[in-house]
Amino acid sequence: MLKKIPNITTLIILFLLLTGNLLQAQQRFPKPEFETGYVQPSPTTPEPRSIALEYFDVFVLLAVLSLASWLAVRKRSRRGLLWLSIFSLIYFGFYRDGCICSIGAIQNVALSIFDPAYAISLAALLFFILPLLFALFFGRTFCAAACPLGAIQDLLVINPISIPSWIRKTLGFIPVIYLGLSVLFAATGSDFIICRYDPFVGIFRMDGPFLMIFLGITFLLLGMFFARPYCRVFCPYGVLLGWLSRFSKWHLSITPSECIKCKLCKDSCPFDAIEPPVSQEYRAPEVARKNLKRFILYVGLIPVLTLLGGWIGYKSHIYLSRVHPDVYLAELMITNPELKQDQENLDIQAFLESGDTFEQLVEEASLIRNKYKTGGWVLGGFIGLVLGITLMNQVVFRRREDYEPHKGDCFSCGRCMDYCPVDKVPQRKIKFKSYGPRE
Amino acid sequence: MEKKDKDKDKGYNRREFINNGVRLTLGLTVVGTGALALTRSTGKDYVWQIDPFKCTQCGRCATDCVKAESAVKCVHAYDLCGYCDLCGGYFKPGAKLETGAENQLCPTAAIQRKFIEEPFFEYIIDEELCIGCGKCVKGCAAFGNGSLQLQIRHDLCLDCNQCSIATVCPSDAISRIPANEPYIIKGDFIKNKEG
DSSP states (O other), rough: OOOOOOOOHHHHHHHHHHHHOGGGGGGSSOOOOOOOOOOOOOOOOOOOOOOHHHHHHHHHHHHHHHHIIIIIIIIOOHHHHHHHHHHHHIIIHHHHHHHSOHHHHHHHHHHHOOOTOOOBBBBHHHHHHHHHHHHHHHHHIIIIIIIIHOOOOOTTSSSOOOOOHHHHHHTHHHHHHHHHHHHHHTTTTTHHHHHHTSHHHHHHTTTOOHHHHHHHHHHHHHHTTSSHHHHTTTTTHHHHHHHHHHHHHSSSOOSSSSSOOHHHHHHHOOOOEEOOOOOGGGHHHHHHHHHHHHHHHHHHHHHHHHHHHHHHHHHHHHOOOOOOOHHHHHHHHHHOOOGGOOOTOOOHHHHHHHHHHHHHHHHHHHHHHHHHHHHHHHHHHHHHHHHHHHHHHOOOOOOOOOOEEETTTOOOOOOOHHHTTTTTOHHHHHSSTOOOOOO | OHHHHHHHHHHHHHHHHHHHHHHHHHHHHHHHHHHHHTTTTTOOOEEEEEEETTTOOOSHHHHHHHSSSSEEEEEGGGGGGOOOOSOOTTOOOOOOOSGGGGBBOOOOEEEEEEEEEEEEEEEETTTTTTOOOOOOHHHHHOOOOOOOEEEETTTTTOOOOSHHHHHHHHTTTTTEEETTTTTOOOSSHHHHHHO
């Protein structure tokens, strides 16, 4: 079918252009010269969010973290932490649509370290670093009040049930695997699984694919009974925060002065993160000897588990590498060559149109698979090592005379501080109401 | 009694010493990781954008964005437009040259056709209606100058850490570009094609 040729003047212009500038010939129909004074509009280009606002986000994060740490460690105010977490939920969650977030920033950091072509933005890097440093000094105050994912779950803790320790410890191992996998997939440039399976981002945006919204609502409903399920069973950033928080310089304390061992705080904690005093039985010689034996056994197991994990990781590198689209495509085209004729398969058709040869694709895919060989070793070894250390920690007993928060698991939410009856003299009430002084 | 207290103190000091050492190590690890990433970081910010020269108009932009209504829209690079009467992006191939919906390529009738002067017509994209399917882009590239193109609109884009269209784009056309030049409009046809 022939196009209607515009008019003689444009033909002349076309001729002039053709002789004057051959490159212009790529334009099949030249731009007409209008006689009626028509003004050509230009395409609109709405600006993205300005970089200054990105740094403002960092500033807000820093302010929230500082305030949260002060509220948890010094001011001891559960109410303050609650309001601050609501602010974070509104700002980082609903206003910023859940992106940028520290949890996802793990992947940006991993990718920037392993892929020279990718440069991480300074704001994302700071979102990764700041909460970790705060955890190292004040405990997991990020989880208490700065994380919108934590805040939305924390608000819906309605009737939390206590979970036996062995179930918690076992489930608590999932985040380690999730962390390892997300770093591996990000470092190899395959996928950002933390963002893809973020359960709450769909709710923050009030828009999203069905699976995202469904996951989010499931987690929230589950969270009414199993408090903060995402934080305790999935959050990969929580793993890092937990490790650092164990060695934090300061940490929220349950009681302002002397613990009276009333156990109220243990019942108040929805996350089973408060540990009771340790009986002195473990110091008895026969118990101590038994424990020492177990300890030596577990220490000996660490290298075994690390190597075994690494080997399993290496063995599964073929399956893991299929997450990368290039590996997947190359494998698909090798196993099902007839798909090349399938006009419906967009990926294969787009590849065939792109002009790259099949050999190039296979070469690239095998390069990526080689990365997964090393990555599989590291991932498996990492998981084995953490498993070994977790086992070893089961027999390390510390003297604990009071009820204390487990510094690794405690989110610093501050509920226990409210429940602690020690020093709760209602000073103001004494002053203004006729309750009479308390002796 | 006194001795016991002293022992306790000693144990406490030892634990404190170990804790301090571990804290320092962990702190250095965090800062070190940060510094390593910092050497590869930029003060610039990045946004997702479609390279129109790589785009194959597969149609996934319309369906795979995390937003129910895709942030990808058709953009008209007017500089390239031939203002044809018979527009390959507007009419279905072989259709009558009438503006009835049955003749239009666009499934949502998001392209407005406006008469300018004989024989030129202007084509304007109504972004409210456009779903980013790229059908018109394909038509214009096949029969015309290729002045229609798909772009991620930054007033709509949520700037996800991982763009969900980029992961499914079969031609790797979506990538992070510096936020200070957030669009790749084909207007500078020659420069972009060469560069």
